[in-house]
Amino acid sequence: MAGKMIEGPDGRYIVGTVKIGEKGQIVIPKDARDLLDLQPGDTLLVLVDRKQGIALVDNERFRNFANGVLAAQESAQEEG
Structure with a gap:
């Protein structure tokens, strides 16, 4: 994702867009993973x-x- 994370009201954020791959998978943007402390296996x-x-x-x-x-x-x- 290019750009910065945008903070909105009530602790909500815009972190970018993702594309759905051929197998229906998406990649959660790093800023979102970092914000929520999401780790592989969660x-x-x-x-x-x-x-x-x-x-x-x-x-x-x-x-x-x-x-x-x-x-x-x-x-x-x-x-x-």
Whole structure:
């Protein structure tokens, strides 16, 4: 990717574009890998929305988020 990473609102960034290879593979730009400390062998969750597109999410971060949501829901049920 040529150019600089552009910081947007709320901790979001534009890091560039990627091309899909013949086998459907993409390369995540180095700036994005560095920003999220992604390493070879890390697992990413692929989220797809027909209207908004594709998102790649660090599986561990998503797992922590989901566990927090479930814990909050359990806590609310115990209180109610």
